[in-house]
Amino acid sequence: MSLDKPYQDVPGTTIFDADESRKGYHLNQFCVSLMRPENRARFKADERAYLDEWPMSEEQKLAVMARDLNRCIALGGNIYFLARIGATDGKSFQQMAGSMTGMSEEEYRDMMIRGGRSIEGNRYIGEDGDAQAHRQPQGKRGQAGTKEGC
Amino acid sequence: MSLDKPYQDVPGTTIFDADESRKGYHLNQFCVSLMRPENRARFKADERAYLDEWPMSEEQKLAVMARDLNRCIALGGNIYFLARIGATDGKSFQQMAGSMTGMSEEEYRDMMIRGGRSIEGNRYIGEDGDAQAHRQPQGKRGQAGTKEGC
């Protein structure tokens, strides 16, 4: 609102500023708690019960349980924090990042090996690159309409 | 050693810089622990046992038990931290500060009511003010040779 935000015209990208940080405070601090092995164990044993210890919104809890990282980010999550959830699941950063594109693990990995996603068409919202909203979700599975959590 | 210290020529005064901070790290962090009521209770119940939980030097522990704040400061303590010890004892900042001069509580209080300690002779080491080393301890009790902890 009052923050000047020159960074809202980049497709498929959320900048973690003070507004996002406020929105996602408890979600992200929940993620921080997963840096302790005893908390990871308790979370894995009963996700819902563990999440209910945190003053997060119901939406945030559901997004965590669904491992829907795009949704988590829309609700104020930051990827460096959210990565603790993936780590708890034994996932790599590549698996986590890939899950946000709609591609299968293999498709994403292959894209990276081929040199990564191209910048062309992905600089500004409104261009026609593969990260633009009108081209989501990406990948065969995404296009078939199935959703994959990380 | 390598820090530039233009502040060592003020009598009766220790500036809490990085060197002091390093020297007094555990002593000061012990003091921080006294901000929790349960720790204050444990400390009061058995000072020695509580202090032995901290990797402080024996000298530091003895200085704490003697409530010798000047000695604590010489060993790296900082007054804002050390104040937690006095608070645990139910002492005021005035009682703590006064204890470092050698004056009785009453003498120190009276000095403050009369307008405080004069700056004259107390700017530089080597002058003849009442804070200079050669005039310690101050007050009747101090001069009589008894020592008072805070």
Next chain:
Amino acid sequence: MARITASVYTSHVPAIGAAIDLGKTGEPYWQPLFAGYDKSKQWLKDNTPDVIFLVYNDHATAFSLDIIPTFAIGCAAEFQPADEGWGPRPVPVVKGHPELAAHIAQSVIQDDFDLTIVNKMAVDHGLTVPLSLMCGQPREWPCPVIPFAVNVVQYPVPSGRRCFNLGRAIRKAVASYDRPLKVQIWGTGGMSHQLQGPRAGLINREWDTAFLDQLIADPATLAQKPHIDYVREAGSEGIELVMWLIARGAMNDEFDKRAPRVAHRFYHVPASNTAVGHLILENT
């Protein structure tokens, strides 16, 4: 647009908080001190701002030796009064202003001030005693408060010049906020006091008086004063006065040369170990 309407300066001695909390303000020792704030309380009632930006120093309370921010801005929705060893003061929770705090943080960080952003912090007497002095014992503080903590515990502390320039950056930040808030900036701590060693109890009335005079009339020159002068002349804890320069730097005359109005000035010795100084400056 938001704007800074006035600045308030005051010492923040823990014993003053205790005197208020224990109902001792009428005692002969304390009465002359609190009488000096009667006018201030009325002034604040007549001039309640929408937000107070409160510059103070944490006294090894929220920040131990594990982490020592030079400048920390409180962006949380609320801040609990701390237990400094005597139990928490019985004062209201401090409500923050997360939106304005975040806006100021963004603006001054982009202006090359390397703030630490804090979203959870207990606030000690450095923040609550000035509120008590200016507001008495209300059930709630009169408006939201943005805590701004300055390191004056471990050296090196920020220079007077740095603090003064930060004040200017804060004014610019407030002026670019898109809602019409009236903001006061308070600078707290000092005046002359020394809490340690054989020189404890030092009071330098003459120096304090000159500091107040110069703070009003020529703060840019005052901002050049080196740390060692504060320590030598005003006692080791007199260094807290550098924080007053942050508030002073945020006043209009640093930009448009219209001198502020001195709404109130007060000086009293002693409060415990400390000389109490107090000023209210209004932008005209």
Next chain:
Amino acid sequence: MARITASVYTSHVPAIGAAIDLGKTGEPYWQPLFAGYDKSKQWLKDNTPDVIFLVYNDHATAFSLDIIPTFAIGCAAEFQPADEGWGPRPVPVVKGHPELAAHIAQSVIQDDFDLTIVNKMAVDHGLTVPLSLMCGQPREWPCPVIPFAVNVVQYPVPSGRRCFNLGRAIRKAVASYDRPLKVQIWGTGGMSHQLQGPRAGLINREWDTAFLDQLIADPATLAQKPHIDYVREAGSEGIELVMWLIARGAMNDEFDKRAPRVAHRFYHVPASNTAVGHLILENT
């Protein structure tokens, strides 16, 4: 007097740490990446400094949202490898250099950089992966390391210009230290990568190459690049590259115009989601 002898720049991807720790460095996927550091390992053996000043960013590890320092300098005697969720990396404890760290902190704070001093801090892959890349798997790191953490998690992060000027202040601080230490400064993070959203996996080789060219030849101009360019062109996490400007600003040519020698340059795609860039510059 101490002096900065060289600067090292490298990406710091967590998967690189995992590949080393799990013995996968010879696998076809990883082999070309690690081959790019063979020369670097030898170079570091031949040019072991007395201290490494290691600029990196904490990835929500030591600093949660409760406290976010823009610049934090580690002044402790040692720093434990952090548990980032996969368990701590099996790497040596990082020994600090408290005296030099305190000296640098004092100097740059007096130069108007508002550091946060940290005396207890776990260090994450941002710090340990560069050490692993440059040293392999030793039983102890070859020398003490001063961790210097930069906020690039929550915006606003410090500008490239601010980082570059900080580098200059660090060089001045090192040069005024009274013992004849050889100090390397490392800048880590980047290059192009994006870890979030539908644009995850972005790599911009052309932009990265131009960044490396300009970092070598014209860092003062590079330092003017606004954040949005990093985000747009190099991905949201490409912003980590601002940290390279701290190391670059500390090199001699920013003072005496003698260009540094490029001892090594390497670029490889991909490591997990990231383009790996690497440079070694020596003062001549």
